[in-house]
Amino acid sequence: xxxxxxxxxxxxxxxxxxxxxxxxxxxxxxxxxxxxxxxxxxxxxxxxxxxxxxxxxxxxxxxxxxxxxxxxxxxxxxxxxxxxxxxxxxxxxxxxxxxxxxxxxxxxxxxxxxxxxxxxxxxxxxxxxxxxxxxxxxxxxxxxxxxxxxxxxxxxxxxxxxxxxxxxxxxxxxxxxxxxxxxxxxxxxxxxxxxxxxxxxxxxxxxxxxxxxxxxxxxxxxxxxxxxxxxxxxxxxxxxxxxxxxxxxxxxxxxxxxxxxxxxxxxxxxxxxxxx
Numbered sequence: 001x002x003x004x005x006x007x008x009x010x011x012x013x014x015x016x017x018x019x020x021x022x023x024x025x026x027x028x029x030x031x032x033x034x035x036x037x038x039x040x041x042x043x044x045x046x047x048x049x050x051x052x053x054x055x056x057x058x059x060x061x062x063x064x065x066x067x068x069x070x071x072x073x074x075x076x077x078x079x080x081x082x083x084x085x086x087x088x089x090x091x092x093x094x095x096x097x098x099x100x101x102x103x104x105x106x107x108x109x110x111x112x113x114x115x116x117x118x119x120x121x122x123x124x125x126x127x128x129x130x131x132x133x134x135x136x137x138x139x140x141x142x143x144x145x146x147x148x149x150x151x152x153x154x155x156x157x158x159x160x161x162x163x164x165x166x167x168x169x170x171x172x173x174x175x176x177x178x179x180x181x182x183x184x185x186x187x188x189x190x191x192x193x194x195x196x197x198x199x200x201x202x203x204x205x206x207x208x209x210x211x212x213x214x215x216x217x218x219x220x221x222x223x224x225x226x227x228x229x230x231x232x233x234x235x236x237x238x239x240x241x242x243x244x245x246x247x248x249x250x251x252x253x254x255x256x257x258x259x260x261x262x263x264x265x266x267x268x269x270x271x272x273x274x275x276x
Contacts, residue, residue, distance in 0.1 A: 035243075035275065036207045036236050036237075036238075036243075037203075037205075037207060039207075039236050039243060039245075039273055039275060040203045040207040040208075040209055040234075040236045040245075041166060041171070041203060043209070043234065043236065043245055043271065043273070044164075044166070044171040044201045044203065044209060044211070045133065045164060045166065045171065046079075046091075046093065046121075046162050046164075046175055047081075047089070047091045047093075047121050047123045047133065047134075047135040047162055048079075048081070048091075049081040049083070049089055049091075049125075049276075050079070050081065050273065050274075050275065050276075051078075051079065051080055051081065051273075051274040051275075051276075052078070052079045052271050052272065052273050052274065053076070053077070053078045053079075053271065053272045053274075054075070054076075054077045054079075054269050054270070054271040054272075055074060055075075055076055055077075055269065055270045055271070056074065056075040056076075056077060056267065056268075056269040057072070057073070057074050057267065057268045057269065058071075058072070058073040058074075058075070058251075058265065058266070058267050059071070059072055059073075059265050059266045059267075060073070060228075060251075060253070060261035060265040061261065061262070061263065061264075061265065062261060062262035062263050063101075063103075063104050063259065063260065063261050063262075064103060064104050064105060064106055064259050065105075065106065065258070065259055066103070066106050067262065068103050068106065069101065069102060069103040069104035069105075069106070070101070070102040070103065070104075071099065071100070071101055071102075071104065071261065072099070072100040073097055073098070073099050073100075073114075074097070074098040074099075075095050075096070075097050075098075076094075076095075076096040076097075076098070077093065077094065077095050077096070078092075078093075078094050079091065079092070079093050080092040084122075086125070087124060087125055087126070088122060088123065088124055088125065089122075089123045089124075089125055089135075090120060090121070090122055090123075090137075091120070091121040091123055091135060092118070092119075092120055093118075093119045093120075093121070094116065094117070094118050094119075095116065095117040095118075096113070096116050097113070097114035097115070097116075098111075098112075098113060098114070099111065099112065099113070099114045099150050101149065101150070104149070105149070108149070110147050110149050110150060112145070112146030112147050112150055113144055113145060113146045113150070114144070114145050114150045114151050115141055115142060115143055115144055115145050115150075115151040115152055116141075116142040116144045117139060117140070117141055117142075117179075118139070118140045118142065119137065119138070119139045119140075119160045119177065120137040120138055120139075121135030121136065121137045121160070121161075121162060122135060122136060122137050123135030130165070131165050131166075131167060132163055132164065132165045132173075133163070133164060133165075133166075134161070134162065134163040134164075135161065135162050135163075136159070136160070136161045136162075137159075137160055137161075138157060138158070138159065138160065139157065139158055139159065139160040139177045139179055140155075140156070140157050141154065141155065141156030141157065141179050141181070141191060142155070143155055143184055148188075152181070152184070152188060152189075152191050153184050153185040153188045154181035154183070154184035154185065154188060154190065154191045155181060155182055155183040155184050156179040156180060156181040156182065156191045157179065157180065157182060158177060158178040158179040158180055159177065159178060160175070160176065160177035160178075161175070161176055161177070162174070162175040162176075164199075169202050169203050169204070170200070170201070170202055171199070171200070171201045171202075171203070172199065172200040172201075173198075173199060174196065174197060174198040174199065175195075175196075175197040175199075176194070176195060176196050176197070177194075177195045178193070178194045178195070179191055179192075179193050179195075180192055189221055189222075190221055191221075192219070192220040192221050193217055193218065193219050193220065194217065194218045194220070195215070195216070195217045196214075196216045196217070196218075197213055197214065197215050197216070198213060198214060199211065199212070199213035200212055200213070207235065207236040207237075208233065208234070208235050209232075209233070209234040209235075210232075210233055211230075211231070211232045211233075211234065211249075212229070212230070212231050212232075213229075213230050213232075214227060214228065214229045214230065214254075215228055215230065216228075219257075222257065224256075224257040224260075225255045225256070226253075226255065226256050226257065226260055227253065227254040227255040227256070228251045228252070228253050228254070228256075228261070228265070229251060229252050229253075229254055230249055230250075230251045230267060231249055231250055231251070232247050232248065232249030232267060232269075233247065233248055233249065234246070234247040234269075235247075236273075242272065243273040243274075243275060244270065244271055244272050244273055245269075245270075245271045245273065246268075246269070246270055246271075247267070247268065247269040247270075247271070248267070248268050248269075249266070249267040249268075250264060250265070250266055250267070251264070251265045251266070251267060252264055252265075253265070
């Protein structure tokens with residue numbers, strides 16, 4: 001990473017959420033072997049039947065026309081599965097972003113809530129004959145941003161889908177969605193965006209996962225790509241009676257709009273897990 005630490009500026013909600021990532025203390029225990037292996041596997045599956053609440057801290061830099069801007073983004077991402085019947089699950093995945101911008105645009109600092117993305121997947125409980133699991137459903141963009149620089153001021157919706165396979169410690173697959181705006185501020189640019197997240201991960205016998213993905217998006221209105229490549233290491237463990245995981249990683253922006261992030265960034269994710 002270029003920077004040796006995360007910036008400390010920003011609003012109280014952003015700082016509080018970020019501090020939750022570091023709410024670990026001495027005395028870390030180990031999860032029972034079988035349950036830890038199962039949980040580590042499920043955490044690699046975006047539509048697993050597992051309740052989890054990740055707090056994902058991202059840091060990016062070199063933003064804006066002067067390349068001096070910085071962004072601290074905390075995504076709170078609760079995943080809630082619901083069993084519909086013997087054959088189908090419904091998986092709710094929410095992304096609630098807390099954003100802290102410095103010098104974006106130049107000379108302006110802003111912190112607050114961004115737009116919420118809500119996805120719902122209908123997923124069969126049984127694997128396919130080839131060992132794949134999949135899910136499809138709708139995605140909704142909700143204009144919850146507390147400032148116009150933090151969001152689109154548009155309502156949006158579209159389809160989302162995910163497919164993956166897990167075998168011999170490996171997980172590989174992809175999650176995609178496309179969102180079009182259908183209402184909102186008429187003076188703002190319409191939303192017409194495709195998101196693609198291919199991923200691959202390997203989990204060791206010690207429940208440590210090495211993962212690689214890209215969270216690419218294409219803006220059809222601006223004809224621009226955003227392509228961050230993320231490399232991460234995740235460990236499942238237990239504190240007291242609470243199972244959780246901690247992930248650390250770096251990202252490199254392979255492509256971005258002229259005013260987007262450049263170079264290297266960082267990621268730290270603290271996830272609370274609630275097995276059945």
